[in-house]
Amino acid sequence: MNNKKGALKSSIKSVIVLSVIVLVSSTLLAVTNEVTNPIIIENEKRASLEARQLLLPEAVEFEEVDYTANETVRSVAVDKGGNGIIVVVSDKGYGGDVAVTIAVDSDGKIIGMSVDASTETVGLGTEVALPEYTDRFLGKDSSSEKVNTISGATYSSKVVVEAANTAFEIFDWVKGGMK
Numbered sequence: 001m002n003n004k005k006g007a008l009k010s011s012i013k014s015v016i017v018l019s020v021i022v023l024v025s026s027t028l029l030a031v032t033n034e035v036t037n038p039i040i041i042e043n044e045k046r047a048s049l050e051a052r053q054l055l056l057p058e059a060v061e062f063e064e065v066d067y068t069a070n071e072t073v074r075s076v077a078v079d080k081g082g083n084g085i086i087v088v089v090s091d092k093g094y095g096g097d098v099a100v101t102i103a104v105d106s107d108g109k110i111i112g113m114s115v116d117a118s119t120e121t122v123g124l125g126t127e128v129a130l131p132e133y134t135d136r137f138l139g140k141d142s143s144s145e146k147v148n149t150i151s152g153a154t155y156s157s158k159v160v161v162e163a164a165n166t167a168f169e170i171f172d173w174v175k176g177g178m179k
Contacts, residue, residue, distance in 0.1 A: 055103035055112030100163035125156035142168035
């Protein structure tokens with residue numbers, strides 16, 4: 001009987017000790033998150049601004065606008081100086097999401113493009129991120145001849161082509177007063 005009481009007492013003690021450890025760990029994680037989250041958000045904003053400035057260097061200041069007509073659009077930033085827009089589109093490629101950031105100047109031409117195809121098959125899908133492919137879009141506007149997809153990387157390159165079409169659509173929307 002004493003053996004059962006000792007085992008029960010030991011089990012209860014273990015549960016209490018583990019509960020205290022979990023409570024302390026959770027509290028420390030919450031405090032750490034509370035302290036670091038504003039820093040992380042600020043760093044993300046700074047990195048986003050730097051990426052935008054690289055693609056649209058003559059931009060004065062960006063204003064985020066809501067564009068809800070297409071679920072693949074992650075963000076739209078309009079230069080307050082009227083120099084163009086930055087559109088970020090993300091859609092499913094073959095291996096995962098492909099994120100495309102496109103700069104369209106005030107004349108409606110693509111002047112910069114950045115593609116994150118890190119989830120795609122190396123040597124095939126990742127080719128859409130190379131300048132040999134993205135540079136084909138530079139200088140294009142909505143009336144230009146379309147850029148072809150890459151053979152063997154159809155899913156990934158379709159995302160990039162559709163992102164360009166979406167950027168043109170958004171440019172027209174912004175130019176039309178966002179109506």
